[in-house]
Amino acid sequence: MLDPKDEIKQKLDVAEVLGDYIQLKPAGVGSLKALCPFHAERTPSFHVSRERQSWHCFGCDKGGDIFSFVMEIDGLTFPEALRHLALKAGVEIPAYKPRPEDHTKERLVAMHDVAAKFYASTLADAPFGEAVRAYVAKRNIPADLVAKFKLGAAPDSWDALVTCLKRNGFTDAEIVQGGLGLQRKSGSGIVDRFRNRMMIPLCDAAGNVVAFTARQLPGATELDGPKYMNSPETPIYKKGDMLYGLHLAKAGMREKKSIIVVEGNLDVIASHKAGVENIVASSGTALTTSQLRTLARYTKCIIFALDEDAAGFAAAKRVLDLALELQKDPNAPQFEIRCLIIPDGAGKDPDEIVAKDPDLWRKIAVHSEDVIEYVFTKRLRGFEDGSGAAKIEARKALVDELLPYVAKLQRPDSRHLYLLRMSDATHVDIDSLQQMLAARVSPKAVGSRQLAVGAAPTAAVVLPTVPDTKIDQAAAFLFGVALRYEGFTKEILSVIREEMLSSDLWKTLYNALGIVYHAAEQLPQPSAPQQTLFTRLRTWLDAQGKLRETSAVNALALRMDELLVGLSPTEVRQEADRNITIVSQERNRMLRSALERDIREAELSGDDEKLQQLMRAYRDIVSRR
Secondary structure: OOOOOHHHHHOOOOHHHHHHHOOOOEEEOOOOEEEOOOOOOOOOOEEEEEEOEEEEEEEOOOEEEEHHHHHHOOOOOHHHHHHHHHHOOOOOOOOOOOOOOHHHHHHHHHHHHHHHHHHHHHHHHHHHHHHHHHHHHOOOOOHHHHHHHEEEEEEOOHHHHHHHHOOOOOHHHHHHOOOOOOOOOOOOEEEEEEOOEEEEEEEEOOOEEEEEEEEOOOOOOOOOOOEEEEOOEEEOOOOOOOOOOOHHHHHHHHHOOEEEEEEHHHHHHHHHHOOOOOOOEEOOOOHHHHHHHHHHHOOOEEEEEEEOOOOHHHHHHHHHHHHHHHHHHOOOOOOEEEEEEOEEEEOOOOOHHHHOOOOHHHHHHHHOOEEEHHHHHHHHHHHHHOOOOOHHHHHHHHHHHHHHHHOOOOOOOHHHHHHHHHHHHEEEEOOHHHHHHHHHHOOHHHHHHHHHOOOOOOOOOOOOOOOHHHHHHHHHHHHHHHHHHHHHHHHHHHHHHHHHHHOHHHHHHHHHHHHHHHHHHHOOHHHHHOHHHHHHHHHHHHHHHHHHHHHHHHHHHHHHHHHHOOHHHHHHHHHHHHHHHHHHHHHHHHHHHHHHHHHHHHHHOHHHHHHHHHHHHHHHHHOOO
16 A cells, blocks of 8 residues: 555646646656746746656756655645645545644644634534624625635634644644633633634635634624734744635635735635635735745735725835845745735725725726836826925935835836836936946846846756766766666766766765666566666665765656757767766776876886886877877
8 A cells, every 4th residue: 555645746737737836838858947946037947747746946956746846845744745645636644643742833723723724613503603604794705715815713712722732642732832722811711812812714725724813793892802913923823924714815826826925814705705816815914034034935016905095105115125125135036026906996805895886896806007107107197296306315315215126127118117107206417326226236246136137147057966067968868868768778888987086976876876877787578577767766875875976866757857858869878878978988098198208207216117017008099089
């Protein structure tokens, strides 16, 4: 019987899993490519092989299988990724049974799952869930959305949830650590943190409940606490990282190629009701670079819903400033920021708009504008209409305010056009503005940033993880050919010598290839291995615990899929011969250099016998050329 991990890998295709997160495009038979979600790039260096069920990025050198991808992009532990993919594959894994020795985060996630189910059952049919049921009905939230967002009700009780959690094996200390309980103000024991509220579970990117937002019910007073009460930060919940609805927005992001960011959790629920599902909320907190970085892994277009007022403009500037800060990291994913402006009279937020007219929100959601265009237009209009527009200090302040945004632009024509608009408004000539811009964005900084996000060079493709020497490059190519066409392997092993390679990594791989290949040669013909050389080599490396070498083999195999696609066997033979010639010539050059050194030493020492031997060897090499 297969273990759950192997069964999941059999049932799920790597392209299907990764396609839920990134846009994959064909790159040959069985191969796909995409822009890497883990670093900045404009030309795809992220490759996927369906044949090998693996992925690798040749830009940042990350790679692996479906589990490593989900762990990397969603920030999950392996057990979390296993449960997430098991659900997708329809594979049963052993039920989670809380034990004291389990990892803290695993325990807290399991505890929140129990809590969410308790709150959901309370809302569904418990007598003390009636007040919340009435509130949900008043807000016209249908049953399917109640289930989709796992909405619930906290009963008006001091310890209903605590009792449930203890019955499921959780301790007082864990309940308090997870933010679901509080120490009693007097006496011993703990009580529920949330009482008599509508419960909105907060889920991580994989859909695991990690915290709650609890909304006050109508008729509550100030004595009942704030309108919205949130879980405290815990080992599984960081407020600055949370994006409400992210796990439900992935399909919408793939379809629309964008994500809309709103402020409130109920705005997300309302938007889903209207059919706009590419939406998340910052959960009422100020947006952070961590949240921007997370969204940029999933989509290259981030849209912020803003009011058409001063608060909306201030929010747009904060977002733009955050993006500028993030751009300082050359490895940060690149993305476009746009604004979705809610017109006056439509409603203060998506929740209110949908309540009035769902179709209006659908129309608003498809129209957005570049955030820099929005900030410039709004700021210049306000400056020109203001009473201080004639003052020199005001003009200097405007230049200082807007110039950093121009510096962010990649296209020279866009920079020039925005500088013209600044020049018209401030009466500072364009040459002066260009000089100020050049001083702000040094050539070195611009060059390094453009290198990180610009087009890839058109030179020959460099193979992965190989030192930049001619012989290592040729040897790596031949190694890759051997993985794809096993019939070449014996000849390749006879041409390459370990001492010719400068990289310890490729020396190890060369020896491993020889061991695996010759082991198969020793088998009787009827017992010849059915697995490919690639699979046998991978298995051998895994058994030896050589993770770095396994990663290099994966990367090389993916790159060879790209290099050899469409080539006939004759063309592959010709390319292999060309690289064999390179290796042979380089080997002879190295031998000649060594012999020339030895000949000089023999001449200096006066050892005529040794000199004659060396000269014969040297002539033999020259004649072989």
